[in-house]
Amino acid sequence: xxxxxxxxxxxxxxxxxxxxxxxxxxxxxxACRHDLAALRDVAGIxxxxxxxxxxxxxxEHVWSAIESEIAGPARRRRPRxxxxxxxAAVAAVVxxxxxxxxxxxxxxxxxxxxxxxxxxxxxxxxxxxxxxxADGQMRIEVRNLPLTTGFHEVWLIDPDDLTRMVAxxxxxxxxxxxxxxxxxxxxxxxxxxxVSDEPHDGDATHSGRSLLRGTLTS
Amino acid sequence: xxxxxxxxxxxxxxxxRALRAAYDRxxxxxxYLAQRLLGNRAxxxxxxxxxxxxxxxxxxxxxxxxxxxxxxxxxxARRKAVDRMRSAARDDRVTETVRAHLVPPDxxxxxxxxxxxxxxxxxxxRLPEEQRRTLELAFFDDLTHHQIAAVTGLxxxxxxxxxxxxxxxxxxxxxxxxxxxxxxxxxxxxAL
Ligand SMILES: [Zn+2]
Numbered sequence: 572x573x574x575x576x577x578x579x580x581x582x583x584x585x586x587x588x589x590x591x592x593x594x595x596x597x598x599x600x601x602a603c604r605h606d607l608a609a610l611r612d613v614a615g616i617x618x619x620x621x622x623x624x625x626x627x628x629x630x631e632h633v634w635s636a637i638e639s640e641i642a643g644p645a646r647r648r649r650p651r652x653x654x655x656x657x658x659a660a661v662a663a664v665v666x667x668x669x670x671x672x673x674x675x676x677x678x679x680x681x682x683x684x685x686x687x688x689x690x691x692x693x694x695x696x697x698x699x700x701x702x703x704x705a706d707g708q709m710r711i712e713v714r715n716l717p718l719t720t721g722f723h724e725v726w727l728i729d730p731d732d733l734t735r736m737v738a739x740x741x742x743x744x745x746x747x748x749x750x751x752x753x754x755x756x757x758x759x760x761x762x763x764x765x766v767s768d769e770p771h772d773g774d775a776t777h778s779g780r781s782l783l784r785g786t787l788t789s
Numbered sequence: 790x791x792x793x794x795x796x797x798x799x800x801x802x803x804x805x806r807a808l809r810a811a812y813d814r815x816x817x818x819x820x821y822l823a824q825r826l827l828g829n830r831a832x833x834x835x836x837x838x839x840x841x842x843x844x845x846x847x848x849x850x851x852x853x854x855x856x857x858x859x860x861x862x863x864x865x866a867r868r869k870a871v872d873r874m875r876s877a878a879r880d881d882r883v884t885e886t887v888r889a890h891l892v893p894p895d896x897x898x899x900x901x902x903x904x905x906x907x908x909x910x911x912x913x914x915r916l917p918e919e920q921r922r923t924l925e926l927a928f929f930d931d932l933t934h935h936q937i938a939a940v941t942g943l944x945x946x947x948x949x950x951x952x953x954x955x956x957x958x959x960x961x962x963x964x965x966x967x968x969x970x971x972x973x974x975x976x977x978x979x980a981l
Pocket of ligand 1 (some may be wrong): 602
C-alpha cells in the first residue's frame with residue numbers, strides 16, 4: 572500500500588481536509604496517522620510563535636546577581652596568603668582579641684534560641700541562628716542569604732495561626748544584628764522566627780517570600 | 790556563534806564567559822518561560838537568576854548528545870518555577886498578600902506548552918532564511934502553497950520542499966527538546 576505523500580501530509584497538517592481516499596488510508600494506517608498528528612502539533616505550535624520573535628532580554632540586574640553568585644563562593648574558597656610581616660601583625664591582634672574575650676563580662680543570659688534553616692527555594696548554604704536575651708534583645712546571625720533588591724526583614728510568627736505575626740526589624744549588611752523584641756510579645760506563642768525578602772513597595776505586610784525559618788526553644 | 794558542544798565544553802572548563810554567552814543567547818527564553826509560568830515579573834527575574842546559577846553549578850550535568858542547551862536550560866527553569874509556585878502555595882498560609890500571586894493570569898498555560906513554543910521558535914531561528922520565511926507565511930498568514938509561491942515569487946516545487954523540510958526540522962527539534970504527546974501524560978510535573 573502507498574503511504575500518503577509527505578508534501579500532502581504537510582498540507583493536511585496545515586489546513587487541508589483529507590479526501591475520501593486519504594481518509595480511508597488514514598483509518599487503516601497507524602504510521603501516517605502518527606505522522607499527521609505530529610505535524611499537526613508542530614503546525615499548531617508554529618501558529619503561536621508570532622509573539623516570540625523578539626523576546627525581551629531580562630533586566631541587567633539579573634545578570635549582575637548571577638555574576639556575583641557564581642563568583643562569590645569561588646573567591647571565598649581561595650586561601651588567603653599573608654606575607655610574614657603581616658602574618659606576625661595578625662597574630663598579635665589575635666592574641667589581644669583573645670585576651671579581650673577572656674576578660675569579657677559574664678555570658679549574657681539567653682532565654683530562648685533558634686536555628687534558622689533555609690526554605691526549599693533558598694540555597695542550602697543559607698542559614699542562621701537566633702538568641703533572645705533576658706533584656707529582650709534578639710541577636711540574630713545569618714549567612715549566605717540570597718541577594719535581594721529590597722531588604723531582609725525578621726518576623727515572629729504564631730505557628731498555630733500563620734496570619735498572626737510581629738515585625739521585629741530589618742537586617743543590615745552585617746551578618747549579625749540586634750533587634751529589640753517589643754514588650755508584651757509572648758514568645759511562647761510567637762515562637763516561629765522568619766526572615767523574609769521584602770521589596771521596597773511601601774507595603775508593610777509580609778511579602779510571602781520567606782527565606783529562613785526556625786522555632787524558638789528555651 | 791559557538792555550537793552547543795563548544796559552549797558546553799567551555800562551560801565545563803569553568804569559563805564564566807561561556808555562561809554569559811549562554812545567557813545572551815537563551816536568557817530571554819528562560820525569562821519568558823518564567824513569566825508565563827509565574828505570572829509575575831519579580832519572581833520571573835528570580836527564577837531566571839536561579840536557573841543560570843544552577844546551570845553554572847550543575848554544568849557537568851549537561852550532555853549535548855541528549856539535547857540542546859536551550860532545552861537543558863528550560864528544563865532547569867521549569868523546575869525552579871515549579872519550586873517557586875509550591876513555596877508560594879505554602880507561604881500563602883502566612884499572609885494574605887501572597888494570594889495575589891497565586892491567582893493564575895488569564896490563559897496561563899502548562900509548562901510543557903510554553904517549552905514547546907520556545908524550542909520550536911528557537912529552531913525556526915536556525916532555519917535557512919528562505920525556509921523560515923516560507924513557513925512563517927504558512928503559519929501566521931495561513932497562506933496555501935500556491936499563495937506563498939505567488940507572494941514570494943518562488944517556484945511551487947521550491948515552496949513545497951521548503952515547507953516539508955522546515956516542518957521536518959521543527960518536528961525533529963520538538964521531539965528532542967519539547968514535550969511531544971507521547972511523554973506528555975507521564976511527566977512528574979503533569980500534576981501542575
Ligand atoms: Zn500510510
